[in-house]
Amino acid sequence: MLTNADFLALDGEPGKFQAKINMRPRYIDADACTACGLCTQYCPRHQSDEYNEGLAQTRPIHIDYAQAVPATYYIDPASCLHLQHDTCQICVPVCQSHAINFKQQPEERILQVGAVILSPGFGKIDSSVLEKFSYGKHPDVVTAFEYERMTTASGPFMGEIKCFSDGRHPKSMAFIQCVGSRDIGCNNGYCSSVCCMYAIKEALVTKEHDPDVDITIYYMDIRTQGKDFDAARERAESIGIKFVRARVAGVTPWDKNLKLTYSTLDGQHKFESHDMVILSVGLESPKDAAGISKITGAELNKYDFCATETFNPLQTSREGVIVAGAFQGPKDIPESVTQSSGAAALAAAVLKSQRGKGVVKKTYPDEQSVTAEDEVRIGVFVCHCGINISSVVDVADVAEYAGGMENVTYHTESLYSCSQDAQEVLKQKIKEHKLNRVVIAACSPRTHEPLFQETLKDAGLNRNLFEMVNIRDHCSWVHANEPEAATAKSRDLVRMGVAKARQIQPLAEQTVPVTPRALIVGGGVAGMTAALTVADQGFPVVLLEKGSQIGGNLQNLNYTLAGDQVAKHLKGLVDRVKKAKDIAVVTNAELIQTAGFVGNFSSVIESGTGKKKTEQTVDHGVIVVATGGHEHRPDKYMLGKSKKVMTQQDFEKQLSGKATNRAPGSIVMIQCAGSRGDDLNYCSKVCCNHALKNILKVKEINPDSQIIVLYRDMRAYGMAEDSYLEARQKGVVFIPYEVDNKPEVFEKSRKLQVKFFDTIMQEEVILAPDLVALSVGIVPEGTDKLSKLLKLPVTANDFFLEAHVKLKPIEMAVEGVYICGLAHGPKPIDETIVQAQAAAAKAAIPLVRGFAKVDPIISNVVQDLCIGCGLCVSLCPYGALEMKKVGKKRKAETIAAACKACGICAAHCPTFAINMGGFTNEQLISQIEAFGDRKKEVEEVA
Amino acid sequence: MGKAMNHREGSVMVLGGGIAGIQAALDLTELGYYVYLVEKSPAVGGVMAQLDKTFPTNDCSL
Structure with a gap:
């Protein structure tokens, strides 16, 4: 870990790079510093605390926060009196550990590395962009980052929310969305993809602090397209947080309050007064993006984020240099975490032949024997x-x-x-x-x-x-x-x-050896990518596909929003999978049975059709679930009843055909046809972009085509916002509809008609378009059966549920099982590929290790005491106990690798036959008895 | 010229010690590679360390 370090240069080639780093001095010896904090107390100078967004004061010698890693203080040379003016040095004698060292000099180091991962994060919107909202002019206008520190219990105000102007608790607050994003005025045309979520989160947190506070969120589109994110918005609405669709023009101080000026869709200009205004500022490319690009040669896109391709989303334009996180484009925590694992897999593939060579293996002295007979010392x-x-x-x-x-x-x-x-x-x-x-x-x-x-x-x-x-x-x-x-x-x-x-x-x-093979269920883009990535690490893969050929949903797509030819990439992927000698593809295959635990699974696979059906058993160490999903076809809007009504996927096929009237002159598109509380309870994430992609294709073929899009929120997140803008510039009309006043499609005198309420003109409109394209949702493919087979939890919407939404988005609750693609939740191609690469990285970890470690605190059945009642087996949540025949009797036994040491079995065993390692009954009882000894002591003294 | 380090095969440099960099570093370590996590500020953690909720622990087991 090299902190306080600047990246100066990169030479060489993949597998053999030299990276030049400059380590700036901390002026504190990291090995000696105990992070006691005495130095900060004595340091006489004050400075603004950047960690707390300038809301608090700190000293030049400080640590950002108590849990910082490394837990070493540092001196800010820009404000230290000694480093600036050669005076002071009060901290030197104060430090008991003699850790302060003003003689430290910057040090250049050359790192020999095989690959580079760029994860420099994001930059902040320039404060000049915020001026029109009175930021900097009125103290009660704050950015969402500042507000986050304010609501934090460990922050400078201990979580108390108050107006900076006079310390009163605000009774009316406004969040303004899209500040510094979706704004060509500041050259940030893209959508930052995270602000809607954090604004809702902060609004919910505020309501927890004070249920009576009145909160309004001013927005253009609420883009809660992530998995189950819509639920948070609904919760916010249900507890009284108001959502107003309006672009706020400006904020002006007004008496003690702040006046917001905004215009609504129907063209009305309105004013509203609030006590406090929070700006939902977007994410910008990192400040040093240009520098990093210059050093590494990795190209940037027009917004200075790292440029990548749909079908290779983590690879920069320089080989051996990989990108992850917000530098690749604005994104939230789970997606950053997923990209990082994917990037790790790509870097590992570059260095496959060098694996393990750089790792420092620690050796321990032989363990000294300690038995029950030895004297206890x-x-x-x-x-x-x-x-x-x-x-x-x-x-x-x-x-x-x-x-x-x-x-x-x-x-x-x-x-x-x-x-x-x-x-x-x-x-x-x-x-x-x-x-x-x-x-x-x-x-x-x-x-x-x-x-x-x-x-x-x-x-x-x-x-x-x-x-x-x-x-x-x-x-x-x-x-x-x-x-x-x-x-x-x-x-x-x-x-x-x-x-x-x-x-x-x-x-x-205890350790358990691992079978070095991965089983991947599903041969779509997710499964194929995961298979290739695992094989790239040097491990064999069995890839199951239930259909007759691999390829999945890519076979139904023709082009992408970014202009890629899907068929070309699909062919490339399929060819690579077929050629890979480490990948065995089994088509017409179904997983019948799986037994075992991480490192040691054994599965029965049925394959072939009709009389040729065969069964085979495969031993493997890990499982990647990539079972995918498919288009949902709602029984609505005349779909299937009129030839003029089709799904976006059908329409895409028509558009890439050769028919002369494939892009008709008048088209109505209906978004969320089946999604978001209709047939499906969730947002399918891809449909808005799918519509935009078809719109731009239509406009390419027939520029005069009149297109009307009826939508709820256009979720063209990230760089797709550019396409949304392009569609509007090309004359496409976007009209939002309310969920209680949905558009209707019907036939009248054999003519297809669409009726909807025009929220802009404020009147009902009936049109007779040539074509109606429905943006239908995505449903998962057969998660029910597999979830029972592998004991995997699913969400209320039948997608597989990951182990931790934020920090473990790839892992499942069952160890050794990983998830990617549509089976996890609706997502576009690039996100699916990244997730598959990440799943491959996670799946390779136990395979690389070669053995699974078992914590010795697991349960242990004393067989002489066991009466074979089987209570523990029925109670164990991990299936880590089994009944075995010992002689003529049935006895329980722990499956070491599956046990999580929760202790439920030991607590319930009627004969005290189960002990937990390190927490035996004798040990616990002796502790309790020792507690009772105090009473004795007190009595003796008396 | 800076001081050259011993050549260490099988190592990767991760630039940026936010949540993305930390996760990449952890995964690479577990995949059998040596990682240099290069961070410009005095501590790793990035922006996520500033967040209130959704931020249960700040463990970086490097």
Whole structure:
């Protein structure tokens, strides 16, 4: 990790690049800094806190936020008195760890790398664009980024929402959408794709703070096209957040308030007054985009985002240089995370032959044998955590108290037991005092247990001979105002920890070998891309396709909005899959049965047709689900009843044909025909762009064609906004309709007619177009059967449900199973390809590792005690217990690789036959008994 | 000229330590590659670290 570093140059070629980096000095020795914060308290100068969007003050020597990684302070050279004026240096003697070093110099480094991933993020809209909204002129106009810091509980106002002008709590707030995006005035024609979501989120959060506050969101189109995002908008509307379709022209200060001027669709000019205005500012290309482009040779598009192609969305124009995240185009967190995994797969493919060569393999000394017969020698380390614990708890007293306990051979205090030098001390003391159990009384095992366990391993001890006592969260933090009680409780907790430590035994580390093969279900663009990407990492793939040939929905498409010829790319993909020697394609195939767990799946596949049907069994380590979806054909709007009514997909086929009247003179398009609360409860994400693509094709063939689009929100997100603008410039009329007043299509005297309410003219209109094109939605393909087979959860709309919407968009709840494409949710080709590449990266991880690690804290059935009732098997949520015949009796047994150590089985076993590793009944009971000992102590003293 | 580092085969440079860069770095590490995560500011985390909700942890296990 190289922070404070600038990227200067890139030479060489894929597999052998040299990257030149300049490391700017922090002026603080990262190894010595304990992040205690004393220096910031003493630093005499104030400066604006950029992390808090300038809403707070900090000092030149500071850390951005408590959880920052690396947890090292730094000095801002632009404002430090010593670095600017050669004075001060107050911080130097203040620092107890002597970490401050003004002699540090910038350092250039050359990195030898095989591939480069560009993920520099996005830039912010220039404040000059915001001036027309009185930003900078009136304190109660804030950007959404500033507002985010304001609502944050850990932010500068502790989450209190107030007007900057006079500190009052706003009663009426306005969000203005599309500030700095969809705005050719500032040269940002594209849609930033995230502002609608964050505005709704911030509005919902505001309502949580104060349910009475009146919130209005001024918008052009609400673009909540992501998976299940529409639901958030509906929730917002249901709790009274108002949505007004209007472009706000300006904001002017008006008495204590702010006056918004806006015009609505029907041409009326209106005014509204609000206490506070929040600008939903867009995402811009990163500030250093041009520099990065110059250094790497990766070309930019016209908005200075990294230029890529629909069918290769992460590859820049320079080979070996890959892009991910908002630099590729504005996008939200799940899509950035997905792109990153996809980029990792592409980089890994470039370097396949070098895999594992650069990885530093850590070696540990042989583990020292510790048996139940050995004398128990416990070491107790009590941590000050700087002043975090010791300002409340009497650490010396707690350590002294621990020293008096049975089996405690050694006790001490440490300033920061997590620091690097403390690990050395720990190792040394383990050896010196022949410790075979370690108790550390410090902070939470959630963050630091792995670190201490690692140190134990370094010292030759089994990592489970360790017990952590949390006297920070449980004592000094929650009882900050009662130091004596906090100290007493610390003594209790330490006594309990030592009692448990006496009982703990080493646990064996278990690993399960992995079958290095991937099974991919679905041979569409998602499945094919995933197969190729897994094969590119050097692993064999079995690709199942239920139809007679691979290709999927691409076979129904002809061209893309960006102008790609789909057939050419499809042929390229199919050819590569067929030629790849590591990919076995099975057509007319169906997955019949799957058993096993991550690394060791075994599946039965049925393939062939009629009498030639055969079954085969395949062993594999991972599964990628890419079962896709298809066009939804609603029984509405005369579809199937009139030849003049067709879906956009049908229309696309007609447009790419040769018929002379393929682009007729008058066309009506109806959006959301079946989607968004009609037949389907969700937005299908691609239909708006599909309509735009056909519109532009029509205009290419027949420029005089009159096209009317009836829509709810035009969701031409990202760069597609350009096409939306182009369509309007070419005379296409876009008219929004309300969900309670949908357009009607019918036949009258054999003529096809469309009736709708024109919200612009404010009157009902009846037209007799030559053609009606319906933007229908997408439905998933057979998720029901597969979800039962693989025990995968699905959403209310029958799409597969990922493990975590934001941070694990590819993984499923079942380990070793990954999802991509339309089976996950409606999405366009480029997003499908990225997701498939990401799924391949995730799927390759267990295959690369070669074994699956099993945490030793899993359940363990003592077979002598088991009565074979099977209760645990029925209760286990992970299917990690099975009944086995042992002699003549049935006994339960844990499947180590599947167990998640939740403990449900152990808690329910009627004969206490199940123990959890590291949390056995004896250990827990000894802890509870030790707690009871305090009463005895108190009585004895009395 | 800067100081040359030891040649390390099988390594990738990730430019930018926001959520995208961190995720790419983590995946690459797990895929068996050495990663240089290059970040211009003093800490990794990017904009996501400034967000209030949707931001459960800030663990970067590099």
